[in-house]
Amino acid sequence: MNRSHQIVGILLSAGRGRRFDASGTQNKLLQILPDGVSVLAKSAAILSSALPVCVVAREVVPEFISECVACEIVQCIAADQGMAASLVCGLQHAATAAGWVIALADMPFVKETTVQSLITALQQGADIAVPTYNGRRGNPVGFSRHHLARLLQLQGDQGARSLLREFPVVEVRVNDIGILLDIDTVSDLPQS
Numbered sequence: 001m002n003r004s005h006q007i008v009g010i011l012l013s014a015g016r017g018r019r020f021d022a023s024g025t026q027n028k029l030l031q032i033l034p035d036g037v038s039v040l041a042k043s044a045a046i047l048s049s050a051l052p053v054c055v056v057a058r059e060v061v062p063e064f065i066s067e068c069v070a071c072e073i074v075q076c077i078a079a080d081q082g083m084a085a086s087l088v089c090g091l092q093h094a095a096t097a098a099g100w101v102i103a104l105a106d107m108p109f110v111k112e113t114t115v116q117s118l119i120t121a122l123q124q125g126a127d128i129a130v131p132t133y134n135g136r137r138g139n140p141v142g143f144s145r146h147h148l149a150r151l152l153q154l155q156g157d158q159g160a161r162s163l164l165r166e167f168p169v170v171e172v173r174v175n176d177i178g179i180l181l182d183i184d185t186v187s188d189l190p191q192s
Helices: 037-048 060-066 082-095 112-123 146-154 163-166
Strands: 009-012 054-056 072-075 098-104 126-133 140-142 170-173
Touching: 009 037, 009 082, 009 112, 009 163, 037 054, 037 060, 037 098, 037 112, 054 082, 072 082, 072 163, 082 098, 082 146, 098 112, 112 126, 112 140, 112 170, 140 146
Parallel strands: 009 054, 009 098, 054 072, 126 170
Antiparallel strands: 098 140, 126 140
């Protein structure tokens, strides 16, 4: 992915989803939402509406390829080491970008306008941009190149939370409860 001077979306989809299905037989990202689209396809479409997107997956399987047609899929063989391993994998793949909007594939309710607001904040000079809804921070999160070296050193399952505590963050107020809603369990899936 040669996207120098562009902001790139990184969609993290390499988790095991054990809270959704401890047996591992049902992939929460392939569950169908009431609009007939899978959780993964919806999350990928939202992000790719505004950015070139790199989907970080545990395995590059046909189901993921068909769900993310407008995206580049990258396999993270170190996914079991935690969310940071997936994030680092995506960043290494899109390392020439001017910045990144990092999204979670189990959050299909984020509005496209929220993604655009984060892009705008990065373009206007924010090094870290986080959406807020009613005073609560959510996802996705935008990072400029300024933090690339720090992001590449992350380890474990906390992702980039430590950077949000250590460095100035531009909070972008949005009218989007989707930044707080993820699908962790079967009961999180909306009913049609």
